Amino acid sequence: MTLTVTFDLEDHRSSPTQEERFVAMSHRFLDFLEQRGITATVFIVGEIARSHARLVQRVAAGGHEIGLHGLRHVALGDVGPARLQAELREGRELLEDVAQAPVRGFRAPIFSLTPATEWAVEQIYSAGFAYSSSVLPAANPLHGWPGAPRQPCRWSNGLLELPCPVGGIGRVLIPFLGGIYLRYVPSPLARYFLRGLDDSAVPWSYSHPYDLDPDERFFVMPHAGWLTSRIVHTRRGATLPRLEAAVLAAGGAGQPLGEIARELTSLDLPAIGSS
Ligand SMILES: [Zn+2]
Numbered sequence: 001m002t003l004t005v006t007f008d009l010e011d012h013r014s015s016p017t018q019e020e021r022f023v024a025m026s027h028r029f030l031d032f033l034e035q036r037g038i039t040a041t042v043f044i045v046g047e048i049a050r051s052h053a054r055l056v057q058r059v060a061a062g063g064h065e066i067g068l069h070g071l072r073h074v075a076l077g078d079v080g081p082a083r084l085q086a087e088l089r090e091g092r093e094l095l096e097d098v099a100q101a102p103v104r105g106f107r108a109p110i111f112s113l114t115p116a117t118e119w120a121v122e123q124i125y126s127a128g129f130a131y132s133s134s135v136l137p138a139a140n141p142l143h144g145w146p147g148a149p150r151q152p153c154r155w156s157n158g159l160l161e162l163p164c165p166v167g168g169i170g171r172v173l174i175p176f177l178g179g180i181y182l183r184y185v186p187s188p189l190a191r192y193f194l195r196g197l198d199d200s201a202v203p204w205s206y207s208h209p210y211d212l213d214p215d216e217r218f219f220v221m222p223h224a225g226w227l228t229s230r231i232v233h234t235r236r237g238a239t240l241p242r243l244e245a246a247v248l249a250a251g252g253a254g255q256p257l258g259e260i261a262r263e264l265t266s267l268d269l270p271a272i273g274s275s
Pocket residue numbers: 008010069073109110
């Protein structure tokens with residue numbers, strides 16, 4: 001087993017007047033990867049290619065795969081069916097122009113691909129994506145799809161889905177390899193969850209620029225209330241050491257998701273979705 005490292009590169013500020021720290025934190029993450037020879041998948045919000053082209057170019061120059069994390073960091077349901085496809089195309093083209101690399105993967109902001117937004121699957125596929133990494137197959141306070149497959153699966157139109165790895169006891173499942181869970185779940189328990197993953201599951205971690213930032217001043221984040229923002233604001237210094245431990249526990253860093261998706265192209269996979 002190996003662990004694929006992914007990063008969601010987004011500007012999480014609630015207002016443009018706030019100090020912009022996501023750029024420095026993204027460089028911190030890229031330094032971490034390069035020092036360890038890890039090649040990651042970096043899902044980038046399309047608008048960032050316009051405002052921070054050099055950062056996107058550093059990701060590409062490091063040999064990392066670039067995927068789209070929405071044109072804007074907005075949940076699929078809030079973008080809506082009238083605008084999504086045009087936004088996905090624009091975001092993909094922006095990233096491809098700046099990075100000079102193909103963009104084949106998509107991750108919905110806040111794992112917002114759920115039964116309520118299944119209409120988005122056709123638009124994601126039509127916008128030119130080969131795979132999605134947008135489903136959290138568990139109940140979650142923000143977005144989740146309890147009961148969705150926990151291994152690579154295929155939508156009826158052929159789009160591949162690489163769901164977020166979850167672990168747990170009984171019916172309580174958590175995405176233990178990412179976000180706040182990565183730094184809160186005790187390492188022995190994380191290793192237990194890792195061993196418990198299905199053989200066909202694709203283990204990947206996910207982190208955000210703010211997950212690495214112990215020095216940021218507290219504020220209530222968009223898409224989150226005060227309590228969630230408080231939890232997200234703590235233990236940030238533990239993220240990179242925990243990520244390093246998880247990679248070691250998994251037996252090393254895995255290939256970027258795009259390479260895994262390519263290898264799965266011709267395989268029979270379970271179905272996801274209602275049709
Ligand atoms: Zn995000």
